[in-house]
Amino acid sequence: xxxxxxVGAGIGGVTAAVALQxxxxxxxxxxxxxxxxxxGAGISVWPxxxxxxxxxxxxxxxKASAVSAPASMRRPDGRVIxxxxxxGVEVPVMIHRAQLHDLITAEFGPAITVRTGxxxxxxxxxxxxxxxxxxxxxxxxxxADGIRxxxxxxxVPAYEGPRYxxxxxxxGIAEVATTDGGGETWGKGERFGFxxxxxxxxYWYATANQPAGxxxxxxxxxxxxxxxxxxxxxxxxxxxxxxxxxxxxxxPFTHGRIVxxxxxxxxxxxxxxxxxxxxxxxxxxxxxxxxxxxxxSAALTRYDAERRPAATKLVKRSRSIGRVGQxxxxxxxxxxxxxxxxxxxxxxxxxxxxxxKQSRA
Ligand SMILES: Cc1cc2nc3c(=O)[nH]c(=O)nc-3n(C[C@H](O)[C@H](O)[C@H](O)COP(=O)(O)OP(=O)(O)OC[C@H]3O[C@@H](n4cnc5c(N)ncnc54)[C@H](O)[C@@H]3O)c2cc1C
Numbered sequence: 001x002x003x004x005x006x007v008g009a010g011i012g013g014v015t016a017a018v019a020l021q022x023x024x025x026x027x028x029x030x031x032x033x034x035x036x037x038x039x040g041a042g043i044s045v046w047p048x049x050x051x052x053x054x055x056x057x058x059x060x061x062x063k064a065s066a067v068s069a070p071a072s073m074r075r076p077d078g079r080v081i082x083x084x085x086x087x088g089v090e091v092p093v094m095i096h097r098a099q100l101h102d103l104i105t106a107e108f109g110p111a112i113t114v115r116t117g118x119x120x121x122x123x124x125x126x127x128x129x130x131x132x133x134x135x136x137x138x139x140x141x142x143x144a145d146g147i148r149x150x151x152x153x154x155x156v157p158a159y160e161g162p163r164y165x166x167x168x169x170x171x172g173i174a175e176v177a178t179t180d181g182g183g184e185t186w187g188k189g190e191r192f193g194f195x196x197x198x199x200x201x202x203y204w205y206a207t208a209n210q211p212a213g214x215x216x217x218x219x220x221x222x223x224x225x226x227x228x229x230x231x232x233x234x235x236x237x238x239x240x241x242x243x244x245x246x247x248x249x250x251x252p253f254t255h256g257r258i259v260x261x262x263x264x265x266x267x268x269x270x271x272x273x274x275x276x277x278x279x280x281x282x283x284x285x286x287x288x289x290x291x292x293x294x295x296x297s298a299a300l301t302r303y304d305a306e307r308r309p310a311a312t313k314l315v316k317r318s319r320s321i322g323r324v325g326q327x328x329x330x331x332x333x334x335x336x337x338x339x340x341x342x343x344x345x346x347x348x349x350x351x352x353x354x355x356x357k358q359s360r361a
Pocket of ligand 1: 121145264268275277
């Protein structure tokens with residue numbers, strides 16, 4: 001039986017393990033954290049990623065998710081830039097990260113062994129296989145070890161690595177009774193967004209321009225429009241992540257018998273809400289490429305040809321949206337908000353009207 005080691009048990013790694021299991025591989029997942037799990041925040045899952053999870057046999061994602069409501073775009077004082085309207089565009093579902101992670105690992109069968117508290121430090125390969133930490137061996141290694149991937153550094157030491165975006169992100173979950181459908185509010189180099197989870201709690205996130213490594217907390221948003229102050233007041237644990245991406249494209253995503261997946265290959269800023277979704281799609285594509293033929297090298301070449309252009313495009317788009325969203329200059333902000341308002345109106349006019357069926361009776 002073919003053997004694989006997946007390094008990292010984030011959403012990308014655990015999906016890759018399920019994908020390889022489905023292809024009939026024996027899989028070992030190595031995770032440095034003492035336990036499997038995810039952070040306490042929400043996550044948007046786009047239809048393409050939901051479809052991959054369903055193909056891999058991961059059940060119940062839609063059932064455990066809230067369908068995103070039409071979202072408005074506002075200014076900090078509550079004035080509307082783009083009104084909430086059903087624009088007929090594709091929208092993601094919202095789920096708690098830990099729940100998504102649990103749904104994926106629930107599909108781990110006997111072909112998957114998990115070793116937590118295991119830190120990968122070294123990797124080497126020859127024609128017959130890959131060796132990790134001079135002790136574990138497999139036919140294939142999937143590097144799903146995140147934006148600061150040790151494996152990527154070992155394979156491509158000259159690669160520039162993560163680049164700071166200029167802003168930090170705060171996230172939290174709050175229990176607040178509100179009828180507000182959510183959306184995003186854009187201020188001066190600051191943004192705040194929120195959406196409902198299926199259990200009625202609200203997942204919120206906020207971004208603020210500041211040097212890396214600082215923490216001023218989300219207090220700057222506490223005089224923004226309702227229900228933002230209430231959301232902040234009702235949040236117990238606030239997560240903070242300085243936002244980095246791999247804006248210099250990594251080329252290629254595969255090296256011999258080692259394949260990079262998820263943030264290890266293409267970490268993107270969270271502006272499109274697609275980083276984890278792209279990792280899930282990587283895992284689906286890897287399984288498909290492996291199933292197409294027994295030649296591992298050809299399969300990994302197909303994976304690279306399919307996933308690298310798609311992911312590289314998203315990294316670039318996501319960074320551009322972040323740049324526009326984090327603008328501080330008042331003139332540019334006014335032009336930006338005006339253009340978004342006009343674009344929103346245009347889209348709602350173009351939206352095909354619902355067909356009214358004539359009843360005979
Ligand atoms: C604020 C914010 C909001 C976001 N919102 C969304 C969203 O709504 N939708 C979306 O799709 N994406 C979103 N993302 C992006 C998403 O979180 C990431 O793209 C995704 O989690 C990456 O998954 P991964 O498995 O590739 O990497 P990670 O989640 O980083 O997992 C890597 C794992 O590898 C382990 N590891 C690392 N090094 C080693 C080692 N040497 N040995 C063993 N184990 C190791 C780590 O402990 C970790 O568990 C957001 C990101 C941020 C910061």
